[in-house]
Amino acid sequence: MSSNSPSPAVTGPTPGAASDTRPETTARKAISLSGVSQRYGSGASAVTAVGPVDLDVTEGEFLVLVGASGCGKSTLLRLIAGFEPPTAGEVLVGGAAPVPGVTSGVVFQQPRLFPWRTVGGNIDLALKYARVPRSERPARRDELLARVGLTDTADRRIWEISGGQQQRVAIARALAAETSLLLLDEPFAALDALTRETLQEDVRSVSADLGRINVFVTHSAEEAAFLGSRIVVLTSRPGTVALDLASPIPRMGVTADEVRDSPEYTVLRTQIATAVKEAAVAGTSAGGARS
Numbered sequence: 001m002s003s004n005s006p007s008p009a010v011t012g013p014t015p016g017a018a019s020d021t022r023p024e025t026t027a028r029k030a031i032s033l034s035g036v037s038q039r040y041g042s043g044a045s046a047v048t049a050v051g052p053v054d055l056d057v058t059e060g061e062f063l064v065l066v067g068a069s070g071c072g073k074s075t076l077l078r079l080i081a082g083f084e085p086p087t088a089g090e091v092l093v094g095g096a097a098p099v100p101g102v103t104s105g106v107v108f109q110q111p112r113l114f115p116w117r118t119v120g121g122n123i124d125l126a127l128k129y130a131r132v133p134r135s136e137r138p139a140r141r142d143e144l145l146a147r148v149g150l151t152d153t154a155d156r157r158i159w160e161i162s163g164g165q166q167q168r169v170a171i172a173r174a175l176a177a178e179t180s181l182l183l184l185d186e187p188f189a190a191l192d193a194l195t196r197e198t199l200q201e202d203v204r205s206v207s208a209d210l211g212r213i214n215v216f217v218t219h220s221a222e223e224a225a226f227l228g229s230r231i232v233v234l235t236s237r238p239g240t241v242a243l244d245l246a247s248p249i250p251r252m253g254v255t256a257d258e259v260r261d262s263p264e265y266t267v268l269r270t271q272i273a274t275a276v277k278e279a280a281v282a283g284t285s286a287g288g289a290r291s
């Protein structure tokens, strides 16, 4: 990224139209949250972490959930993954209740790989769990590793590669199952700034290529503005929708530097950062309009 480069105007769909480039018939609802709340514990110590939240996400959207620490972002992601059912309301993915490990691939802040296996071995295992026929696995493994820039590390052990490379393996593993959803919970939070930026660029281009739904959790306004086709800012706990924005920045045909140097990105990043601050202060008093 060059600080001397000009700031090109990145032109794309108007706000609210980020997912409208596809034919109407294919833009069907893929994630549907209706009146979703999640409460933990009971009695005096009970905590309502999230809700009520109503949200519909369509195919090809890259949804970023952003908000202050503890506002319920991870809880919402876990509900979409199907790791736990909501205490109120309904979560549907493709019209049915989500099934962990089947409906979505998930990437966590820590890569959670099998350290005694090689990089390729971790992907092989994911392909096996995804019931990819044994004869097809080597080609699929090579394709996935190429996609995340790890072709040369297939035979290395997990402990022999860097944290950023480990997170790339985790992304390749999550892509192995070819689920329609990829859920990422602050996947780059533990990485240094430069590695984080590189991985953000990779995730942005991989997601544009694959056209799956991505739901990405972060507390960073920069990350949200760079990655999201749609950005939802949550209020402080219990997390509800404070702001629902469509990004004006196109998904394809622009480089990472063009995005980061564009006035649209600067405006969006500021808008998100301001909304996160206001939502954290105001709690549920913030509005819920999609602009």
Ligand SMILES: Nc1ncnc2c1ncn2[C@@H]1O[C@H](COP(=O)(O)OP(=O)(O)OP(=O)(O)O)[C@@H](O)[C@H]1O
Binding pocket: 040, 041, 047, 048, 049, 067, 068, 069, 070, 071, 072, 073, 074, 075, 076, 219, 237
């Ligand atoms: N299993 C649980 N049992 C009890 N409370 C929980 C549980 N999971 C989350 N919480 C509480 O719910 C609230 C929301 O937590 P969550 O992890 O979803 O927030 P977050 O926005 O992802 O936070 P962070 O950005 O710090 O990771 C917090 O107050 C948290 O302590």
